[in-house]
Amino acid sequence: MPFAKLVHTNHRSATGAQLSGELLAEWRNPHAESREPIIIKDGGGSKPVHLYVIWSAWQPVDQLERSEIIMDVYEQVAGIEEAANVTIAMGLTEQEAHRLGIYYR
Amino acid sequence: MSMFRTKLAAEPETAQEFEAAAESRYWEGVELASAGRGYAGACLLGYTAEILLKLAALRLDGLSPATLVKQRLPPARVWMKKHAPGVDAESYHNLLFWMVLIREKRAWQGRPLEAQLDAMFTQRVRRLSGNWWVEMRYRQSRLLDREIHCVYDDVSWMRDRYIELWR
Numbered sequence: 001m002p003f004a005k006l007v008h009t010n011h012r013s014a015t016g017a018q019l020s021g022e023l024l025a026e027w028r029n030p031h032a033e034s035r036e037p038i039i040i041k042d043g044g045g046s047k048p049v050h051l052y053v054i055w056s057a058w059q060p061v062d063q064l065e066r067s068e069i070i071m072d073v074y075e076q077v078a079g080i081e082e083a084a085n086v087t088i089a090m091g092l093t094e095q096e097a098h099r100l101g102i103y104y105r
Numbered sequence: 106m107s108m109f110r111t112k113l114a115a116e117p118e119t120a121q122e123f124e125a126a127a128e129s130r131y132w133e134g135v136e137l138a139s140a141g142r143g144y145a146g147a148c149l150l151g152y153t154a155e156i157l158l159k160l161a162a163l164r165l166d167g168l169s170p171a172t173l174v175k176q177r178l179p180p181a182r183v184w185m186k187k188h189a190p191g192v193d194a195e196s197y198h199n200l201l202f203w204m205v206l207i208r209e210k211r212a213w214q215g216r217p218l219e220a221q222l223d224a225m226f227t228q229r230v231r232r233l234s235g236n237w238w239v240e241m242r243y244r245q246s247r248l249l250d251r252e253i254h255c256v257y258d259d260v261s262w263m264r265d266r267y268i269e270l271w272r
Contacts, residue, residue, distance in 0.1 A: 048166060048167070062114075063117055063173075063175045063176065064175045064178065064179070066176075067175060067176045067177075067178065067179040067180075068179045070179070071179040071180060071182070071183050072179075075183060080183070080186060080187050081187065083180075083183045083187075084183055084184045084186070084187040084188065086180040086183065086184075087166040087167070087177060087180050088176050088177055088180065089176055089177075089179055089180050090173070090176040091176075100173075
């Protein structure tokens, strides 16, 4: 009888899992022609890092899962050392960002 | 038709709402426990501790009253993965996770808790964690009177010392 090791995975909704893959691909290889997701990294150096991902595709995903997705993707892209400097990981639709007074250009 | 959940979800919770909720859960817990509903009271008192520990930990990163809270939880998990791996967040309900985070982060920031406060803090959270667990909400059981008293005592201590944990 063969033995196997249990693989621990993050529990994502189907939409969340799809968005996670798309965000990872975009972060690793940004497409100049795509309008979204807009990835904003604020801070760094001696300051804590704040990550914002503005994306209309977030709509059906709850706030906590959005944040989990951003952190998981950022950890894969930047590594645990960098990811540990993040204090805010916020996923917002454009409308939500404007409501919260988060502006970008 | 306005539904309560839809209404709440439309307004993500801020730190000040968390603080107000902690205060409400505390007094609701005290009222239930003193009315002989010890298990329900202890459940709510435990939530008070969970909220206060979460807030204290996030305050160390500069969380201000009007700031949204949820978007800071996954970064806290990743920070712990680097600095204190092996302490499971248990979907951010684990009191020990938040206790370790507060102590580790303060040490990392070069301002550890004063020794006596640190000892009491550790002792209280460990004991509370032995008497309260978020999974209690799914269980049909009873707590002994002395266990209820310990929960009340530990949560009241945390409520009294909350500011000292992050200031």
